[in-house]
Amino acid sequence: MWALSTYEGGTAYHHGDLRRSLIAAAQELLRSGGAEAVTLREAARLAGVSHNAPYRHFASRDALLAALAAEGFRALRRTLDEAGNRAEGPERLAALGRAYLRFADADRATFRLMFGGVVEKAAHPDLAEASGAAFGALRNVVAERDTSGGAEREALRAWALVHGLAHLVADRQIDAARAEACLS
Amino acid sequence: MWALSTYEGGTAYHHGDLRRSLIAAAQELLRSGGAEAVTLREAARLAGVSHNAPYRHFASRDALLAALAAEGFRALRRTLDEAGNRAEGPERLAALGRAYLRFADADRATFRLMFGGVVEKAAHPDLAEASGAAFGALRNVVAERDTSGGAEREALRAWALVHGLAHLVADRQIDAARAEACLS
DNA sequence: GGGGCATGTGGGCATTGTCAACATACGAGG
DNA sequence: CCTCGTATGTTGACAATGCCCACATGCCCC
CATH class of the missing domain: 1.10.10 (Arc Repressor Mutant, subunit A)
Structure with a gap:
């Protein structure tokens, strides 16, 4: 053949x-x-x-898409872990942010599948777990930076900022360099 | 019948x-x-x-989706304009943010269609125009708040923060109330 | 070595997007 | 008022797809 x-x-x-x-x-x-x-x-x-x-x-096309999304979350988690291990102290959060943005920029389609709502996380336990693990990695580092009373809020703000930048990058509203310049 | x-x-x-x-x-x-x-x-x-x-x-299913997305951008722009008219001074940006979040929360499917990358803005001029107008309304108010040298960066940060929160709300990662509490 | 079960095949059906040919009605110009 | 062109809607068709069924194949365990 x-x-x-x-x-x-x-x-x-x-x-x-x-x-x-x-x-x-x-x-x-x-x-x-x-x-x-x-x-x-x-x-x-x-x-x-x-x-x-x-x-x-x-079991269905949806299950295949869910597998792709789960694979994406696992890759994102690996990327975040590596970035977290290479940096220390206050630099760490920015390093995670950069890794997050680069992931979104390098594989826009997968990123959009992961966060586009096409696949329902609730219906695919494997996906939910992979997604939770990736978010956990991010949340841990975010929370470690700020241990004051407003940690919760600051963590959410940091997460949302990075996530929003990643979406803007994935949608080509801004380019990756400009997004990275936004990380404190 | x-x-x-x-x-x-x-x-x-x-x-x-x-x-x-x-x-x-x-x-x-x-x-x-x-x-x-x-x-x-x-x-x-x-x-x-x-x-x-x-x-x-x-002309195609894609054109219908583009029309829906454009309609969404026009509705978003109206919402933002109204919110901007009702508030003054430093409160104005936060009001826009809240309106943005409420829009995403009230019509998650449309929000995701608008930003999910399913329709290519480049292929539908009407969509591109509506999208640009909505972003313009947001950008103007964002830029007006901070006229110092770093205005550009701060504007982008504010935009990304709100946009990220909106996505998290649309994906049901956090609820709308928690997101609103994040706006400074 | 034989049989059970996971894995892959082939055919089929309903649904969808899209194209082509045809039908109908509204409105402008005589 | 009538007529004809054009915008609008209809019918029929085709290929692709998701998914279901019955059947084929071959690996592994007894």
């Missing part, structure tokens, strides 16, 4: 790790055409399987 | 103001089921016309 896809693998009939291949294919669709372009049948085509094979791994 | 829809009107064949009816129907679909639920055929059904009638008013 000409043009064997990179997402194929394993034997002819049993794929080997179709779930991962489908996610990889779907990520490519997501990044190149947005959430609308993520199609079970197209992902199956890219993975070199029949149009119904994905249903052995994802 | 039983169950005449509120979106119908005019004579039997020629509807009268189908464009407006379609937008109203689509808004209902948007609010009750999100952007995914906005369907040309369902909107046509609600308006009591054939499945192809909408094409006389919208």
Whole structure:
């Protein structure tokens, strides 16, 4: 067969790790055409399987999107953790902010899927957990900076500021450099 | 015919103001089921016309979504203008912020359509204009507060803070009251 | 080595976006 | 008043998609 896809693998009939291949294919669709372009049948085509094979791994298209979003939250968490480990003291929060912004800028489609409300977190426990973990990482560092009485409010403000900047970047309302300059 | 829809009107064949009816129907679909639920055929059904009638008013499903988003930006601008007129001096910015948050909270689906990247502003001039006007209203008031050298940066910060809070509210990460408490 | 079960296949159905051809009515100009 | 052009709406069709069903295949455990 000409043009064997990179997402194929394993034997002819049993794929080997179709779930991962489908996610990889779907990520490519997501990044190149947005959430609308993520199609079970197209992902199956890219993975070199029949149009119904994905249903052995994802209950529905929504479940596939949820998996993509969860993957995004896990990646975001890794990014935040790394940034947090490389900085110390008062620099730490700004480092997290920069990491957050760079994540949004580097993978706008995934960021929008994560926060666009297309997938309902309540319906996908895996997603909810990944999302909670990522937010936890951010909240911890935010709260550690300010231990006074108004910590709660300040933490929320910092979070909202970064989140808003990230959305503006993802929507191309401002560019990433200008957004980074806004972090105190 | 039983169950005449509120979106119908005019004579039997020629509807009268189908464009407006379609937008109203689509808004209902948007609010009750999100952007995914906005369907040309369902909107046509609600308006009591054939499945192809909408094409006389919208070139594509995307054009209909763009019209909904533009309508949203116009409503946001009206809301911001009213809020700005009712307040004076330093209170003015906070009033705009509250209006912004309430808009996002009251019509989460429309807010997400406006900022979710589902419709490409570049492809719909009407949308781009409405969006620009709404942002202009916000930016003017933001910039008026701080006329020092760092006005640009402070304006962007204020905008991002409100925008981030609005997204968090729309995604139900925090509730509207907590968000409003964050506005200085 | 045989059977159970996870995994993949093929066909089918309803829904949708979009195109093309046709039908109808409103309004301007005679 | 009539007629004809054009805006508006209708019917029919096609491909793509999500999802369901019955069936095929092959890996693993007994």
